[in-house]
Amino acid sequence: MKYFHLCFQLLFFLLLVFSPAICAAAENRINTGFAPSAASLFPDAAAAERFGSALADALDASVSVRLFDDVHSLPEWLNRFRAIDLSLIPRKTLQNQPSGRLFSLLTTDTDEVFVLRQGIAPARREHIAAAIREVLSEEKRHVSSEPAAFSDREDALRQEAVKQARDGHLEDSLEILKQLYNRNPANSKVAYDYLTVLGWAERDAEVVILADSMELDKAPLHVVDVVAKALRNHKWFEASAALYAEAMQRWPDHLPFALGRLMALADAGEVEASRRLVRQLQNRHPERRDVLSACVYAAERAGDHLTALDLHQRLLVLNPADPDALLGRIRALRFLGASHLALHYAEKFPGLLQKADLQRLHNDAAAHQVRWGSYSPEAEKTRFLETDQALERISANLRRLHAADNAPPTLVRQGRIDRMVALRNRVRMPEVVTLYQSLQREDEFLPAYALKAAADAYLYLEQPEAAYDIYQQALHLEPDDFETRLALFYADVELEEFDRAITRIDRLFAEVQAEKNADRQRLTAELTTGLARVFAGDLPEAQSRIETLHDHAPLNPDLKQELGGVYAARGWPRKAESILENGLLNNPDHRGLQIARAHNRFDLRQYGTAQAAAEDLYGRFPEDKHVQRLARRSYLHDLRELQVEAGYSDSSETDYGGNELRLGSTLYSSPLKEHYRLFAGILWSRGDFAEGRGIVRRYRSGLEYRSRRLEGNAEINYTAAGAGGVGVGVAGLLHQDDQRSWPFAVEIRSSATPTRALRNGIDADAIRFGFVHRAHERRRWSLGTGLMDFSDGNLRTHLRADLRQRVVTRPHYHLDGVVDLYASFNKKSDVPYYSPQQDASASVTLDNTWLLWRRYQRAFRHRLALTVGAYQQQGYGTGPLLGARYEHLWQADGRFDLVYGIGWHRRIYDGDPENGVDGDLSVRWRF
Numbered sequence: 001m002k003y004f005h006l007c008f009q010l011l012f013f014l015l016l017v018f019s020p021a022i023c024a025a026a027e028n029r030i031n032t033g034f035a036p037s038a039a040s041l042f043p044d045a046a047a048a049e050r051f052g053s054a055l056a057d058a059l060d061a062s063v064s065v066r067l068f069d070d071v072h073s074l075p076e077w078l079n080r081f082r083a084i085d086l087s088l089i090p091r092k093t094l095q096n097q098p099s100g101r102l103f104s105l106l107t108t109d110t111d112e113v114f115v116l117r118q119g120i121a122p123a124r125r126e127h128i129a130a131a132i133r134e135v136l137s138e139e140k141r142h143v144s145s146e147p148a149a150f151s152d153r154e155d156a157l158r159q160e161a162v163k164q165a166r167d168g169h170l171e172d173s174l175e176i177l178k179q180l181y182n183r184n185p186a187n188s189k190v191a192y193d194y195l196t197v198l199g200w201a202e203r204d205a206e207v208v209i210l211a212d213s214m215e216l217d218k219a220p221l222h223v224v225d226v227v228a229k230a231l232r233n234h235k236w237f238e239a240s241a242a243l244y245a246e247a248m249q250r251w252p253d254h255l256p257f258a259l260g261r262l263m264a265l266a267d268a269g270e271v272e273a274s275r276r277l278v279r280q281l282q283n284r285h286p287e288r289r290d291v292l293s294a295c296v297y298a299a300e301r302a303g304d305h306l307t308a309l310d311l312h313q314r315l316l317v318l319n320p321a322d323p324d325a326l327l328g329r330i331r332a333l334r335f336l337g338a339s340h341l342a343l344h345y346a347e348k349f350p351g352l353l354q355k356a357d358l359q360r361l362h363n364d365a366a367a368h369q370v371r372w373g374s375y376s377p378e379a380e381k382t383r384f385l386e387t388d389q390a391l392e393r394i395s396a397n398l399r400r401l402h403a404a405d406n407a408p409p410t411l412v413r414q415g416r417i418d419r420m421v422a423l424r425n426r427v428r429m430p431e432v433v434t435l436y437q438s439l440q441r442e443d444e445f446l447p448a449y450a451l452k453a454a455a456d457a458y459l460y461l462e463q464p465e466a467a468y469d470i471y472q473q474a475l476h477l478e479p480d481d482f483e484t485r486l487a488l489f490y491a492d493v494e495l496e497e498f499d500r501a502i503t504r505i506d507r508l509f510a511e512v513q514a515e516k517n518a519d520r521q522r523l524t525a526e527l528t529t530g531l532a533r534v535f536a537g538d539l540p541e542a543q544s545r546i547e548t549l550h551d552h553a554p555l556n557p558d559l560k561q562e563l564g565g566v567y568a569a570r571g572w573p574r575k576a577e578s579i580l581e582n583g584l585l586n587n588p589d590h591r592g593l594q595i596a597r598a599h600n601r602f603d604l605r606q607y608g609t610a611q612a613a614a615e616d617l618y619g620r621f622p623e624d625k626h627v628q629r630l631a632r633r634s635y636l637h638d639l640r641e642l643q644v645e646a647g648y649s650d651s652s653e654t655d656y657g658g659n660e661l662r663l664g665s666t667l668y669s670s671p672l673k674e675h676y677r678l679f680a681g682i683l684w685s686r687g688d689f690a691e692g693r694g695i696v697r698r699y700r701s702g703l704e705y706r707s708r709r710l711e712g713n714a715e716i717n718y719t720a721a722g723a724g725g726v727g728v729g730v731a732g733l734l735h736q737d738d739q740r741s742w743p744f745a746v747e748i749r750s751s752a753t754p755t756r757a758l759r760n761g762i763d764a765d766a767i768r769f770g771f772v773h774r775a776h777e778r779r780r781w782s783l784g785t786g787l788m789d790f791s792d793g794n795l796r797t798h799l800r801a802d803l804r805q806r807v808v809t810r811p812h813y814h815l816d817g818v819v820d821l822y823a824s825f826n827k828k829s830d831v832p833y834y835s836p837q838q839d840a841s842a843s844v845t846l847d848n849t850w851l852l853w854r855r856y857q858r859a860f861r862h863r864l865a866l867t868v869g870a871y872q873q874q875g876y877g878t879g880p881l882l883g884a885r886y887e888h889l890w891q892a893d894g895r896f897d898l899v900y901g902i903g904w905h906r907r908i909y910d911g912d913p914e915n916g917v918d919g920d921l922s923v924r925w926r927f
Helices: 002-026 045-059 071-080 091-095 122-144 152-166 170-183 188-200 204-211 221-233 237-250 255-267 271-284 289-301 305-318 323-335 339-348 355-374 385-403 409-425 429-441 448-460 464-477 482-494 498-513 519-535 539-552 557-569 573-586 591-603 607-620 625-637 755-759
Strands: 029-034 062-067 086-090 102-107 112-117 641-651 658-668 676-689 692-706 710-720 725-735 740-748 764-776 779-790 795-810 813-826 838-855 858-873 877-892 896-909 912-926
Touching: 029 045, 029 071, 045 062, 045 122, 071 086, 071 091, 071 102, 071 112, 086 091, 091 102, 091 112, 102 122, 102 204, 112 122, 152 170, 152 188, 170 188, 188 204, 188 221, 204 221, 221 237, 221 255, 237 255, 255 271, 255 289, 271 289, 289 305, 289 323, 305 323, 323 339, 323 355, 339 355, 355 385, 355 409, 385 409, 409 429, 409 448, 429 448, 448 464, 448 482, 464 482, 482 498, 482 519, 498 519, 519 539, 519 557, 539 557, 557 573, 557 591, 573 591, 591 607, 591 625, 607 625, 676 755, 692 755, 740 779, 838 877, 858 896
Parallel strands: 029 062, 029 086
Antiparallel strands: 086 112, 102 112, 641 658, 641 912, 658 676, 676 692, 692 710, 710 725, 725 740, 740 764, 764 779, 779 795, 795 813, 813 838, 838 858, 858 877, 877 896, 896 912
16 A cells, blocks of 8 residues: 555656646747846846746747746756756856756856757757847847946946956956946947957857847947857858958958958858959959968868969968968878878978878878879889889888887778778789788778778689678668679679679669769660670670660770670671771770680680780789680690590390490690691490490591681591401581581591491491581571491481570570481391481470589589480381480589480380480590
């Protein structure tokens, strides 16, 4: 029961205390509380009630007045209980309150302060303050209508107070003038002297309040000057500039008013108005130091550091030792990015800067040199000169800081960040990562440009996951930064996130397309939307986008480079060659065009010139990742090559062979005389037939030739089998242009002779000829024919046609449709090997390939091919042809390829169905 009673009392007390504040808010009511005393603005209760009534009229609101005995209890009623909204307390009482506890409105002549409780909206505070000024002003006007007499003794006191102020005794002077002013506020001499001395004491807020009750259009010059300065010091810049303008009308020859107005306009951000006034002043007073100094202030406030530098130079012509002008020149040069010149002048005039400021200037000079280094011309020998000098300067700065006592940590941190950026520009990426990780361990905050430097290093070092995360941090700090968003696109590409990459770059292009004065960014973004399609495998769309850009800017070398790259990727090296050579005619030193041309020459099998270009470019630009890839391609070209194949097949039909095993290998030498390679190889095969097992060993060696027009090889071989012997062969591919080529082969003791024929002492010679049309990477068709002359008198003629067409293209998947037609005719069919008098087949294959994993030059794919068709054999009718094949394909660094797979087929032989399975493996290794 006691507990319940205590709770009820507490609830009643809270309602009693807080209900006035709640009601005031609800009813647009102001609750005031005052402690009247003889020294207060309200000496008695009647004065407080009169003020409350006048305030209610001014606010057009309900105002309640509560009276208190102890003025020191008022802050509690304002802040803790919130029972009153407005009060008047001595300034010393306010100073004893914790910061932010009460809101100070204005100070009175009685050294009291009107205060508001916290929680009242700013607009409401301004309204109440204006109403209080209005009420106090009315009271002063009422008093001034009945001026009190001013005795000679009081006038002497006024003059003595002014003398004390001029002697530096400002507080004593103000005490006398305050009493005189309170006794007779209508006396202009006292009011002007009181206001002037308040200005000398830098009590600007009191000057502004006092001036609000005066008619300044009648005030003397020195009073107007004090008020205008106080308004500016109080950050009421527009009011200050307006008062200076009125004063300039009254005293047009008083130059300080013009200078004051200039500085107030500059503070208010009125750039155009301040510039007009600067021109007027400079025309009238070209060599006045005070005018030049005011113009310097206006220029610096407007951020016009070039004009400020010119003005400082003019001041130094008037006085070469002017310390303010010397410092101003250093400051302007630093803002203009010429910190090296600023440092030169700082060291030329020792003592101008504090030690910390001088070290900061050393850091700035190094940082600016880092930025200059990134814009240096790309001359082979000097492109890193500025950056190397910047690194030396940063190292010297850091040594100086480490040797100094109490070196500012911010300067050490800035020096390390500048070093990280310079190392990135110098393409010393492992060092960038090491320094970044050190800063991370120390939990140092890094600005966006430093984060971008670290991310660039990770991306260069082929660590896109880390790069992506750091780019995201930089983007969080600078959400609209174009370079960071572009870099994130490339990180997405290297992470194989092609959908995200395309969405990102398309959005970026749409945004910059709508911006004005962003032509360079617009072109870069639009070109990159085309490259995004290249990376995702959508070459037709990429070609369309980049060709459109090229048509609008046909002389742009970057567009020619990328368009040439697209043509090469589509299998048109000759078309690429034309546009790349055209670009180099006008831009012979364009690195990107030189790299693209060298790659294209490899595609055209012009190995000598391609390798010479690769060697030259790597000697000049070893740090360039694109050059490194070109150099690696040249290195791989010079390696030896081993090809190994193995296969096994088994069939339910044994009349024409089952349980067959094949093993083979070929070793190629390094290139000789640019176009040639020697090779030697062995093939071993074994098959089980009705008449027994057949084993064939074939040894071969020869010469391979590869050039722009012709790829081919010539070999001599020896077959160890029932019909063994020495054979020769020539095979090749003649390139007519980018799309048309002509395959051919002539063999004595052909490698295509069936194993069963060889086991039975039969060999064959062969000739083949065809035509291939490769429109682009998505479509290819061919025609071919051949003859095979067997030693048993049989003559086989065959015809073949096929079409491969891309059906679906996705970044990690493509589907090709393949149509294959075949027919053969044999002179004899009563032979031990399969030799139908006439047969034909037609089939359609869906060839699916998925990219499961890729990491730069390493990749893993798998492939599934499904075949359906029909086979017709003379005398046996037509039957179905079915097949399925599954493979894994591994690639590693351009040096190692591994393919293995299994297959199943069903077809008809002499009217009988045959089911077969097979498996194979192939390896290509360069060493």
